[in-house]
Amino acid sequence: MSRTLAATFSDALDGIGVGSTRTTAAEFPAALAAAIEGAAVGTPLPFDGVSLDGADVTVPPTPDQLRTATTGVTPVFGGIAEYGSVIVESRPEGDELVALYPERHVAVLRESDLVAGVDDATDSLRERFAGGRDSAVLATGVSATADMGATIEGVHGPREVSVIVLSDR
C-alpha cells in the first residue's frame, strides 16, 4: 500500500516538474547534500534518525540569511500522492517562512505520512486541528503566475521544489 502511494506520489511530482529522492534515514545526509544548492537555511527535523545537524544548513537563520539563502530545508507533515502536494505546517520553528522565502524548497517527508487524495488529507487535517496544529499549507509544485502574459515559475514563492522521501519512516 505504502509503496503504491510512494510510486503515485513520485509520478505526480514528475508531472509537475518537482524533483524527488526516495531514501532511508541512514542515507539521508547524502540525499540532503545532493539536494542543497547555494547557501541553505532550515528548520529542525522532528523525525527519528534524521537531522540537519552536521549539514551545511543554518538553523535557525537570521532574517537576512533567510532573505538571501538559495535553499530552505523544512520537514513536511504529509503529502497527497495524487497531486504531489506536500503539507507545510506553521510551526513555531518557522517552516512557513523557510519553505517560502528561498528560491528552492527542499521538503523532507516521511513516506508513512503520505495519503492518497484530498479527502484523506482533509481527514488528517481535522485530527491535527483538534490537537492544536491548525495552520498548514498544501503546497503543490512551484510558485507560478500567468499574469505577465505567459506562465512564469518562481514568483513570490520558490522557483524549485525538491522532496526527500524517507522510505523507512
Next chain:
Amino acid sequence: MSADNESRAERIRRLLATEGPTVKQNAQGFNEGRYAAMADVDGERLRTEARAIKEDAIERLPELIETVRERVEENGGTVYLADDAADANEHIAAVCEDADSLVKSKSMTTEELDVNEHLEAAGVDVTETDLGEFVLQVADEAPSHLIAPGFHKSTDEIADLFNARFDPAEPLETPAELTAFARDHLGERIRVADVGMTGANFVLAESGTITLVTNEGNARKCAVTPDTHVAVAGVEKLIPSVDELGPMIELLARSATGQDISQYVSLLTPPTDSPTIDFDSEDPIGGGQGDREFHLVLIDNGRFEMREDEDLRETLYCVRCGACSNACANFQHVGGHAFGGETYTGGIATGWEAGIGGEESTASTDAGSISPASVEFNDLCTGCSRCVNACPVKIDVPWINTVVRDRLNRGADPSGFESLVDGLVPDAESAGMDWGKRAFGNVDALARLGTATAPVSNWLADSAPVRALLERGLGIDARRDLPVFQRETLRDWDQRRTPEVESPRTDREVVLVPDVFTNHVDVDRGKAAVRTLEALGVPVRVADVVGTGREPFSQGMIATARERAESVVDGLSPHLDAGRDLVFVEPSDLAMVRAEYDKLLPEAQAETLAEGSFEVLEYVYGLLENGVDPAPLTRGDGERLTYHAHCQQRTLGLDAHTEAVLGRLGYDVATTAAECCGMAGSFGYKSDYYDLSVAVGESLVEEVEAAEGTAGDADRRVVASGTSCAEQLTDLLDRSATHPVELLEPERE
C-alpha cells in the same frame, strides 16, 4: 480611457478592438483547461456535494457567524461584522491606525468595498502583491475578470506601463523580466509592511481558519510576514469546518484555471504559530508569536438581504472561480470591462452587483431599487446557458440574469414609445419597459401579423425607410436580414394534408410543437421533421400550440412567459394524457420546457411536460436505438459535414444524439467547439450588440473554415440545429446552413 458619453455600441466596438484579442486568448485558454481538468474527476458528484455544502452554509449563516466569532476570539483574534462598505472601511482604518504601509493579496471583496482608496485617504500606503492586481494598481484600472484581474493586458502593454512608471535601467520586455521585476519590487514592500491584508476563499467557522487558494505565494507572504493580519471576507465565505473543504479544493482550481489543484491551498488559523520576522533585526528567527494580531472582517453589504431573496440567494453560493465568464462566448470577446459592473464581472456579476450595496444604495433588491446603470451589462447574457454546467456549485446564472432583467423592466419609467407598442403586444409587462425588448418578447404576435400580410409584410419590412425606423425605434440593426414570413404556416400546411403513415411501426404517436420561426418562417424544416418521423412509422400531427414563451423569457418578461407556459400546458396536456410524445425542432424551445418551466409552473406540471418532450434528432435516435429501421431515411454516403450544435442543446447533453444519428446514416461529421454562435435569438439583431454578435460568429466561422481542410476540397456542408445559429452562419458564410432533420428527410434531393 473611456469617454463618458460613449454609447453602448461604441464602447463594445472599442473593447472588441483593444482588449478583445487578449481577453479572448486568455478566456478560451481557461475554458479549454476547465474541460480537460473536469474530465479527470467525477464532476457531477463533486458539484452536487459542493452545492449542498453552500446551500447548507447559507441556510445556517447566522449560526456560523456566531461560531466563528467565538472561535477566533478564543484563538486571540477579533471579528467584526460590517453592515456595509462604509462600516467596513471605518473599522479597517481603525485597525490600521498605527500602520504606515499595508500589503494585500488579491481580494474581490476589498475591491467591492474600495478599501484601498479609504486606506490611502487615511495615510496608509497600500500595495497590491498579486501580479495581476499590481499591474492594475499601476495602471489605475478595474479588474476585468474575477480571478485574473489583468486578463485584458498583453505583455507589451504591461512592459510599456512598467517602463513608463519605474524607468528601469534596462527596459523590461519579456514575461520573465516583468515577473522578476515585480517580485523584487513587491518583495521589498512586503518585508517593510506593517499589515498584511488577505481575502478568504473559505472561512472554516469551527476552527476559525482562513483558507486562501493562490498560485503565486503572495497571500502566504502577506499573511506571515507582517505581525498583523487582516482578513476581509463576505459572510458567504463561511463553511462549517475542514470537513466541507475537500470538494471545494477539488473543484476550485479545475473550474478556474484548469489546474488539478492550485499551488498553495493555505489553511491558516491566525494568529498562527509562525515566528514573527523583522528584516532589520540580526537575531535568528524564533518567537514573537505574542506580537501577532489577527482581525477578521466579515462583510454583509447587502448579503443578508440577498439571502432572503429567493432568486438572488444562490449568488451567495458563488465561489468566484470565473468559469461562467470563461464559458461565455460574449465574455470571451469583450471581457469584464463590458460584461461587468463596478466590481464584479461575467454572468454571475449581475447577481452580485444587483445584491450588494452601492455607494448610496439601501442594498434593497426590490423591483425598481436596482440601479439600472449598475447591471445594464446583464443584457450581454443571452441565456445561452453554457455557464450552467461550468459552475462548480450549479448556480443557474442565466436565471439570475433573467430575474434581474425582469426587475429592471418593471422598474423602468414609461417612455413615449410605449403606447405605440402596446397595441401590438398585449403582454403582462409594465408600461415603461424598453420597447425593443417588448417587440422581441412578443415576436409571436408580430409573426402572426407578418404571415397574414405576407409577402407585402416582407417587401415593406425590407424597404429602407422601414429598416431605418426599426433601427431607431426598436434597435433592430439594419445590417441584419429580417426573417421572411411564409404565407402558409406549418400548422396550416398540416391541417390541409392527409397524414401519410399507412402502417405504423411503433406504438408511438407524435405531436410536433412548432416554435414561432418554424411555424412562420422556416416552415421547410418543420415539414422535414414531420416527413422524417412519418417515414420511420410514427404518425405526426402539428400542435395547435406555437411557441413556448422563450422569446418573452429571453427579454426578462417573466410574467408574460409564465402566462405563455400556462397556456402551453393547457394545450399540450391532453396529448400527454393520450400517450403522445411531444417533439420540438427548435432546441431553445425544448430547453425552455425542460430547463426553465420548473421556474414558471407548478413542479408536477413542469415535470410531466419535460418528461414527455424531445428534441427531434433525440427522438429519431431513440427510435433507431429501439430497433426502428432507418432504411427510409436519406443516407449520407460519406458526405462531409460541419455540425454546430445549439448552445442550450449542448447544455442538455443533446448534441451527442444528433452526431450519433448523422454518423449512423453515413455522414462524415466534424463538430465545432464554439460555446455559442453569437446570434442567440434576438441578441444579434440588436443595434447595440450587432458588432459583438458578429465577432462571436466570426470565431465560429473560423472553426468552420478550419474544418474545410486544404484548398481544392469541396466545402463541407454546414449543419446547425438552432434557428439563430443557422441565420448567423448563413449571414457570415454566404451559404445556407441546413437543419439536421432536413438531411434525413426521405424526399430530399
